[in-house]
Amino acid sequence: MNEVVAIDFSTYTNIVVLTGAGISVASGLPTFRGAGSIGEESSTKKYTSVEAVEQDPAGLWHYFSNFRITARQAIPNAAHLALADLEHHLRADQSFTLITQNVDGLHQRAGSQNVIELHGNVHRTKCTNPQCTLSPYSEENLYTDSIPSCPLCGHMLRPDIVLFGEFLSALADWQSKRSLRNCDLFLAVGTSGLVFPAANFVRSAAYVGARTIIVNLEAIDPPNPYFQEEYLGRAEEILPKLLGNSRD
Structure with a gap:
């Protein structure tokens, strides 16, 4: 696994995070x-x-x-809390959007505010x-x-x-795509990002020149060429270090 180096968020203005089921596993879900x-x-x-x-x-x-x-x-784990901390400590001129594929509501319970729920x-x-x-x-x-x-x-x-066989909410889909228009940092956590429409998110971010990072338990197979950096392991262990914050 790559050495985890904390991100310097002061250089980014439009941060977009995509989370999947892997972020909630440590919460027993x-x-x-x-x-x-x-x-x-x-x-x-x-x-x-x-x-x-x-x-x-x-x-x-x-x-x-x-x-x-x-x-x-279930109780929000260190990964949920780290993302909430990040959002709360950004400058007023910085944008933060958390797009989640999860339906458990743990991001909101952790304190995250600007959350788009793709699957309800x-x-x-x-x-x-x-x-x-x-x-x-x-x-x-x-x-x-x-x-x-x-x-x-x-x-x-x-x-x-959103049940299997249903379309995503048009509003959630539109909000997600809008957040990626000027994205300069894209972070995927606990998801392979291979399933559409989420698969398009990292591609859209890469096209506008964003730095793209994935944190996942296992390597993506086949590899996604749009991710520039990869950290393999438990989200609750990696994310607090990567985001430069931690809670006891």
Whole structure:
């Protein structure tokens, strides 16, 4: 592994960070997407695909209510905290955007503020009726044995996450691409960055001349030529050193 040298953030004005499931593993949270994830297991995949909304809504809610419990009990680790510290200590003329593929909400609990959730948030609920005016909302309710209905239109409610087979939120996609237009430092953590649309993010950053860095447990295969620097290992160990901050 390369020696971890702290980044001098004073020379950057538009910092973009992309995080994936690997950043939450140290918090005891199973990965939702990717090889070996709970979302890909044959026993649970039927609950994590868009078909479950109509074919087995009770099973979908039971599954994600349990996932809510797991995510709620998880504690942000040193990697989450290091990113939150970085954002809070930047100058007023510096921009920081955290794009996450995770649905656990741990970045916000760690203190991160400018977070774009590509795949939604398991702690939010929304209506299945596209014409309904109910906005997605955060809640702590669990529906392990019931199917909740919308208070406005009566249609079924569902977790506000992107299931397999669904498109990303147009707003989240647009916000992510906008943040990369003038990016001069791009950092990927706990993700291979090989799955689209995230695969386009490092490419977009490289095209505008950004410094590109990846922190991941294992080397990417095949290697991504758009990453200039690679640090292999646990995000919770590497990131505090790389960002030049740490907490006891």
